[in-house]
Amino acid sequence: MSEDQDDIILSELDDDELVPQMFDDLYDGLREEIEEGVTILLGRGWTPYDVLTKALVGGMTIVGNDFRDGILFVPEVLLAANAMKGGMAILKPLLAETGAPRVGKMVIGTVKGDIHDIGKNLVGMMMEGAGFEVVDLGINNSVDAYLDALAAEDADILGMSALLTTTMPYMKVVIDTLIEKGLREDYIVLVGGAPLNEEFGKAIGADAYCRDAAVAVETAKTFVARKHNSGAQA
Amino acid sequence: MNLPSDDMLTTQGLLLDHTSGKVLLIGCGALAREILDLKAANNWSHLDLVCLPAILHNHPERITPAVRAAIEKHRSTYARIFVVYADCGTGGQLEALCHDMGVDMVAGPHCYSFFEGNEKFAANSESDFSAFYLTDFLVRQFDAFVWKPLGLDRHPQLREMYFGNYTKLVYQAQTDDPALTATARDCAARLGLAFERRLTGYGDLKASLAALR
Secondary structure, X not given: OOOOHHHOOHHXXXXXXXXXXXXXXXXXXXXXXXXXXXXXXXXXXXXXXHHHHHHHHHHHHHHHHHHHOOOOOHHHHHHHXXXXXXXXXXXXXXXHHHOOOOOEEEEEEEEOOOOXXXXXXXXXXXXXXXXXXXXXXXXXXXXXXXXXXXXXXXXXXXXXXXXXXXXXXXXXXXXXXXXXXXXXXXXXXXXXXXXXXXXXXXXXXXXXXOOOHHHHHHHHHHHHHHHHHHHHXX | OOOOXXXXXXXXXXXXXXXOOOEEEEEEHHHHHHXXXXXXXXXXXXXXXXXXXXXXXXXXXXXXXXXXXXXXXXOOOOOEEEEEOOOOOOOOHXXXXXXXXXXXXXXXXXXXXXXXXXXXXXXXXXHHOOEEEEOHHHHHOHHHHHHOOOOOOOOHHHHHHHHOOOOEEEEEEOOOOHHHHHHHHHHHHHHOOEEEEEEOOOOHHHHHHHXXX
């Protein structure tokens, strides 16, 4: 995307040029350039929240759209995600300090027996980019691990991920346990993973199946807004 | 018949091998060699075979539509069709299709399971869930199915992101081939994983095909 990368000195670009350049750098998975761009914008007085939403999330949205449309493939998305992670590492402590808007809190992890976390990691990062607080439980989570974290973190959303046909039924075990304990209505339950589909999500009693990270973010925003609205009416 | 090259089986599959007109097997190209070997060894001349491109393994969402098209193409010629795929990442969609179209398929979640034996594979799931599996075909086609599609030829730094949670590579050997074992061992080294070889033979595949009359 940016063949003349070596000739560009980021610090010499004004904001209107730097942000599009960061979009390009994110697209190309250039972590060091993204870290430098973030530092430059912060040095120019940008708030951490603006750097996150206008430079990083804006760039990752393009990456996500091109992945959805078959223009980019998994390796390139992972490189872009790795670059964004570099920027996020700088921004995260600053976001906490500056009291950036917090949309909601999500507990996320892959289900028991499943070690495939690439999709889960992308969702977690994009959710953070959208202003959600994300508690990442990692891989191979039992029903107790999910329920304990939901309670301890006072979360709004449970996100479960599975790559295997053999592990995806475990999502129903978790949801059924929530129902048994009378906790199901306390949480928005989102599920995702390659072998899943909308029909499966409905069949196991999830609130929604999310086919990719961008959809997960939009779905989470919609459900949180709905929850807040219904809370306000009650 | 002359078996096409592995590259052809990956990208093109296998054309109908001959026409007994009795039972048609619609299989994954990654199983062509094994199915034809079983046919020859057991003189199952009533079984005809057509294979879809093996690379569908990397795109499970394309398997069900491709199998549907193959069934529709051949069902007027065959009284019985048998699908030589397991679930293979279709999330139950292939099973639903086979049920709707009145055809049977191989039981199990994937070829790794039926090669090892579905019961045994399920019994070992607690200890083996962090294993990355390769079959004979996938060892021979490692670059086409793993290394290049994951971009590891261009971006070796991604290896940890893909394979960091795996603990070992299990080579399920259908045949006892020292050269192939050496290649499989090399695949494990390239992925930074411990290596284990299990001589499975054809596992449940043989019983599945033997039941077809």
